[in-house]
Amino acid sequence: MDSVLITGANRSIGLELTKQLSKKGLFVYLGTRDLEKGNEVVKELNENGFQNIKAIQIDVTNSDSILAAKNIVEKEHGKLDILINNAGISGELPQNASNTSITQIKKVFETNFFGVISVTQTFLELLKKSEKPRISNITSGLGSLTLHSDPTWKYYDFKTAAYGTSKTALNAYTVTLAYELKDLPFKVNAIDPGYTATDFNHHNGPGTVESAASFIIKHTVTDENGPSGQFFSNDIEDETGISPW
Template sequence: MKSVLITGANRSIGLEVAKQLSEKGLFVYLGSRNLEKGEAIVADLLKQGFKNIKAIAIDVTQPESISAAKDSIEKEQGKLDILINNAGILGNSPQMAVDTPVNHIQEVFDTNFFGVISVTQAFLDLLKKSESPRISNITSGLGSLTLHSDPSWKYYQVKTAAYGTSKAALNAYTIVLAYELKDLPFKVNVIDPGYTATDFNHHSGPGTVESAASFIIKHTLTDDGALSGQFYSNDIEDETGISPW
């Protein structure tokens, strides 16, 4: 049975990904900063008939928390097949480049960028023990420099000095990571679930969490011939789903 760790999986898209992967027969570690909240969610899921889901405490901004989660999964599974770096924060609004306090931007980067790096590096040894390791970094269309430079893009006016830039940095890191792992059976990609109605955006997005989760899973549970180092977006109206960087 393949195992997957999903950070920030106690609500919204992350939770739906956990549910759908459980239904597909994977052992799911539902990552939550607060273990009690995570365990309460898992208890409810088990009552609903979901199987092979376990809450695990992981705060991507705290090295001790990441290390403890890694040790627990290593003890129980001996390896990790899939890492979905889903945890993220929007930060304070508005986010103007001219006056957003640097510490506010740093706070967003700590979770969305540095947190991903910390978790990925910590779990890399366990992923290398898998026959088909996958790393999916959850990004946003707001991280596309190409789209942000196109006045015809439908979200052109949505500029965020912290959130969008953190996702652009995440995209760049993923390209480097995919390149460094290209000679191993890894598939490393950034995946944008699209503008989805969640608590994250006060349910303003047109997409559903079910569609967002399915899209993430589609580009995570890939075969050996799949591409690596790609940027997939659920908002791209193209059969490939590949977004410009």
């Protein structure tokens, strides 16, 4: 049974990813900072027919926590097939470039950028043991420099000096990582679930968590001919879903 680790999986899109991947027959490690809350979520999922799910404590800003999670996965499965770097924070709004504090920006980057790198680097050893390793970095359309330079883009006026820039950096890291792993069976992509109504944005987005999770899975659970080093967005209205960087 293939295994998947989803960070930030105890609510919203991460939780829906857990449900859908469980139904697809994968063993899901539900990554959560609070193990007690994670176990409560898994219990409820089990009661509703979702199986092969285990809560695993992982704080993406804490290297000891990440290593402990890696050791659990290694002991129980010996490998990891899919890593979905879903954990993220928005930071306090508004985020003007002229006065958003360095402390605020660093806090957002610590989770959205450095946290992804820490988790990915720690789990690469286990991913390399998989026959079809996949890494999906959950990003945002707000990380697209091309779209942010287009006055006709519907989110053009929503600039964020911490959140958006952290996702731009994450996109750049995704490209670099995909290139490094291009001669191995890895598929590494940045995936934007679109503007989705979640706890993250006080349920203001027009998209649903079901659509967001399905989109992420579509571009994660791919065959050997699937793309790597690409940026997909659920807000792009063509069949490719490819977003400009």
